[in-house]
Amino acid sequence: MDRNVQEEYATKLTLIGIFIAFFTAFISNHRLWQSNRKTYTLNLFDLIQLALSTFRLGRLIAFDEVTKPLRQPFAVTVPDETGAGETVAARKESGVRKSIGQLLSCPICAGTWIAAGLVYGLYALPTPTRVFMAIMSSVGAAEIIHAITEALSWGAQAARKFSGNHHGDDM
Template identity: 50%
Template sequence: MSSRHARMVERVERRATYTTLSAIFLAIFGAFTLRLRREREDLQLQPLDLVQLGFATYRLGRLTAYDKVAETYRAPFTETIQDQTGAGKTVVPEGMGVQRALGELVSCPICAGTWIAAALVYGLNLAPRPTRTFLAVMSSVGVAELLNAATEFMQWTGQAERKEAGS
């Protein structure tokens, strides 16, 4: 098989995987929406729910894409390589077709976060108590992660400024 033909087959397979993933996401969303409609319920999200959903999704998306604890689940679809900047390591999709498409999903915190946010919203409706507890924990860790990143940024910036000033 020529390399051009192989690339075309890989592209078709990857697009079919994207389409399948989108269809699964939309089918679950549709089923959830129909359930709400049948039971004549409204999804009543309060402002604090949205804040917690945002921070928890941020944390869980990063956990899925980068943290060692999720490496076992990412391993069939991704590899961890040295970052181009030399600052550390990064997770990238590997393989072709289905493997690569799934690798792109789990190595992208925003992509994985979309699925995570949907699951959390469904959880708030279907099992509110455990989901709220989980949200409280994960959103707290999300806030802590952002505060840690801000602190490190200020520390590194301050050190660079002092070095530049000669003190």
């Protein structure tokens, strides 16, 4: 097996181990938090905010220009395969860099870590986490609404263009 592939696998296993260690620490300390506070359960509104916040933060980390300096050592912006715009891809020259780049350039992958952090925050520091989630979920919802509006607009423009090109054909 190639040295870069070995580094890549070792990095991924390390990241998995870190994730499991944080989860284990959270579960272990959860009993302490429960004894000091009222038991906290996630309700439907929390889950909606978690989903929208995770969506927004995952895209922020993976794609937004403002986080490019954080991604730069691990990922690069490249032309999209479809030819429509650009996308972010992991760097290829190093196993470690590639693994971290894969995590940072994938909004779903990064979102797993983000969601875990937000859930831990809801239990450990509920008030500041809720404020942060309110901001991020609002922006996440706005991003979804914007994407829907843009898709409808592009569809309407295409329909008008098609209609205009075929308007006089029936006469």
